[in-house]
Amino acid sequence: MPKPVLRGLIIVAFFALTAFILVPAYVPRPAFIPGFAPPPDMWPRTVSLAGIVLGMLALLLALFRPQADESPLETDGSSRARMAGRFAGLMLAFVLFLVAIPLLGFLVSTMLLTLSIVLMTGERGHRIWIALLAFGAPILLQLFFHSALGTQFPKGVLTKPFGF
Amino acid sequence: MLNEILSALVAVATLQNLLIMIAGIWGGVIVGAIPGMTGTMAVTLALPFTFYMDPVPSILLLVALYKGSTYGGSVSAILIKTPGTASAACTALDGYPLAQQGKAGKALNMALYSSVTGDFISNLSLIFFAAPLAVLALRIGPPEFFMLMLFALTTVAGVSGSSLLMGLVSAALGLLLATVGEDMYGSFRFAFTPDMQAGLSIAPVLIGLFALPELIKLVVMRATKQEEAATLGAQHVTRAEFMGSLKTILKGSVIGSVLGAIPGIGPSSAAFFSYGEAQRSSKKGANFGKGELEGIAASESANNGACGATMIPLLALGVPGDVITGVMLGAFMIQGLTPGPLLFQTNIHEVYMLLIGMLVSSVLLFFAGKITMRMFAKVSHIPQTLLTPLVLLLCVFGIYSIASSPFDVAVLLVMGVVGFIMFLLNIPAAPFLIAFILGPMLEENLRRALAISRGEPAVLLSSPITWVFAALIAFVLFITVRREVQKFKTERRVEQ
Numbered sequence A: 001m002p003k004p005v006l007r008g009l010i011i012v013a014f015f016a017l018t019a020f021i022l023v024p025a026y027v028p029r030p031a032f033i034p035g036f037a038p039p040p041d042m043w044p045r046t047v048s049l050a051g052i053v054l055g056m057l058a059l060l061l062a063l064f065r066p067q068a069d070e071s072p073l074e075t076d077g078s079s080r081a082r083m084a085g086r087f088a089g090l091m092l093a094f095v096l097f098l099v100a101i102p103l104l105g106f107l108v109s110t111m112l113l114t115l116s117i118v119l120m121t122g123e124r125g126h127r128i129w130i131a132l133l134a135f136g137a138p139i140l141l142q143l144f145f146h147s148a149l150g151t152q153f154p155k156g157v158l159t160k161p162f163g164f
Numbered sequence B: 001m002l003n004e005i006l007s008a009l010v011a012v013a014t015l016q017n018l019l020i021m022i023a024g025i026w027g028g029v030i031v032g033a034i035p036g037m038t039g040t041m042a043v044t045l046a047l048p049f050t051f052y053m054d055p056v057p058s059i060l061l062l063v064a065l066y067k068g069s070t071y072g073g074s075v076s077a078i079l080i081k082t083p084g085t086a087s088a089a090c091t092a093l094d095g096y097p098l099a100q101q102g103k104a105g106k107a108l109n110m111a112l113y114s115s116v117t118g119d120f121i122s123n124l125s126l127i128f129f130a131a132p133l134a135v136l137a138l139r140i141g142p143p144e145f146f147m148l149m150l151f152a153l154t155t156v157a158g159v160s161g162s163s164l165l166m167g168l169v170s171a172a173l174g175l176l177l178a179t180v181g182e183d184m185y186g187s188f189r190f191a192f193t194p195d196m197q198a199g200l201s202i203a204p205v206l207i208g209l210f211a212l213p214e215l216i217k218l219v220v221m222r223a224t225k226q227e228e229a230a231t232l233g234a235q236h237v238t239r240a241e242f243m244g245s246l247k248t249i250l251k252g253s254v255i256g257s258v259l260g261a262i263p264g265i266g267p268s269s270a271a272f273f274s275y276g277e278a279q280r281s282s283k284k285g286a287n288f289g290k291g292e293l294e295g296i297a298a299s300e301s302a303n304n305g306a307c308g309a310t311m312i313p314l315l316a317l318g319v320p321g322d323v324i325t326g327v328m329l330g331a332f333m334i335q336g337l338t339p340g341p342l343l344f345q346t347n348i349h350e351v352y353m354l355l356i357g358m359l360v361s362s363v364l365l366f367f368a369g370k371i372t373m374r375m376f377a378k379v380s381h382i383p384q385t386l387l388t389p390l391v392l393l394l395c396v397f398g399i400y401s402i403a404s405s406p407f408d409v410a411v412l413l414v415m416g417v418v419g420f421i422m423f424l425l426n427i428p429a430a431p432f433l434i435a436f437i438l439g440p441m442l443e444e445n446l447r448r449a450l451a452i453s454r455g456e457p458a459v460l461l462s463s464p465i466t467w468v469f470a471a472l473i474a475f476v477l478f479i480t481v482r483r484e485v486q487k488f489k490t491e492r493r494v495e496q
Helices: A003-026 A042-064 A080-120 A127-149 B002-012 B015-033 B039-050 B055-080 B086-100 B104-138 B142-153 B164-177 B194-198 B202-210 B212-220 B239-260 B266-281 B293-309 B311-317 B323-334 B348-381 B384-403 B406-424 B430-452 B457-461 B464-495
Strands: none
Touching: A003 A042, A003 B164, A042 B164, A042 B430, A080 A127, A080 B212, A080 B384, A080 B406, A127 B039, A127 B384, B002 B055, B002 B348, B015 B039, B015 B055, B015 B348, B039 B055, B039 B323, B055 B086, B055 B104, B055 B293, B055 B323, B055 B348, B086 B104, B086 B202, B086 B266, B086 B293, B086 B430, B104 B239, B104 B293, B104 B311, B104 B348, B142 B266, B142 B430, B142 B457, B142 B464, B164 B430, B202 B212, B202 B384, B202 B406, B202 B430, B212 B384, B212 B406, B239 B266, B239 B293, B266 B293, B266 B430, B293 B311, B311 B323, B311 B348, B384 B406, B430 B457, B457 B464
């Protein structure tokens, strides 16, 4: 499927989902609205409907007035499957980071996230810099934010005995 | 009046006051340059220190922090495409492409010159026009505010890149996301989790949308371009470049000064407004978003231009225009000064000292900016594969420290993914952000205006101010439609 058509479909689907499912379910209308104040769902519903119209327009333009191919994305030449794998890996790292905060604490979680991200970029040289970035920078940042702003970073259930 | 100004000048020109302002400006620049740390944070943190100071130095310290942080936001926006503050988002649009072309120094210098000029003009407007501007600002009610915000939203047309349609889609997404949380009557909208009841903060959305997609692109596509940035010393803004942008700088300064005087608008909206206006009127409008110095000039002159002007309603009427001036109102009260019309009668000496001090701080901003620029310039020599994870780290710590909220960190990461998907689908991010920032003000004032008028839509065109904005909106729409028609005709001619 050409990218502009897919894009139009995604836009229409997203705004339709919002207008017809999410707004009725997650934007409650109060039983009593004082005076002539418009209800809370007026604005999100209007914007969603406008979004559907824009998406339809994008879809129609993509179908009936196909443009020249949009400039290709710059990559390292990897296959789509490989890039999808990298994306999935990154998403997993983000999710694991959020899950790890209550268990390992903010400091250790950010260390692990940083290390995994650096390795995911393909960087294998600069080993000392990688170690400093992954382990030294979070310690420095935590000290800075804690002493300058008094930020209390969450400690982990598993790492609490060690003080972080 | 002249005698009072001269005696205030003598009172301000003490070593203690100058040191306080230097510390404030420099501290503000550094705080503003760190993603996630805001001017509000800097001013709030400094507030306890002012308890032990005299009234004028304490207010000067807070004002200096505010100004410095507003400029500082441009440093990270240009060097690492991570606007330190929301008001620097437009700066990133042209600043980062310039940095990628090895012209980071030029971009930083233009940002500094524009900021200092905008700030200076804003301070002058504070001295000479505080009273009339405050009166004008008071005439802005919900209908006028709505029309003003609607006009500001036409900026979307300017930052939509090659496709206006995709720009509008992006703006619709931003408007929709801005509705998450509690509305003005206490209904919770799209509150899928308890954390979402408070809505989404600007900082994680802004930084996630601009900074994180670069990281995801680097990991997924690995198309790293190792560009060695040239030394900053070789990248001064030439006289011709500065003069070419002077009209835009002056216009941006005036826009910032006028909009800053209206409570609730603030530097971000002023920057968007000025950027859109500069793109519409500039001969180089087509280059905006690709690395155009004039774009930086428009954005930076307006956001710093709004800084001094936000003091107008505070000093003249005792009305704080935004969170920062709200904190400053508290500082005034702690020092035994009550902002408002009486302040100009009972404490005129302190008022002039403050105004003169603000002018001096504009000059100090220039030197602080120059020094800080050299410090941050080393950033451009770090390899992308190390710099981008470092940016993520800064963002995660900075965002967490704003509200000690892991939810904000999750929003940051999710917005990064949203930004990456938008990049893949060729949907521009800037209109999203503009709509996200303006959306709540737009909706709230529309609903207020309709409630006041008992549901009568004609209220939106009920005063001369609303007519002016309606005419401006019609003009911009006409220009935009004409441009799109011309583009369409050119494309057809090329096809044939």
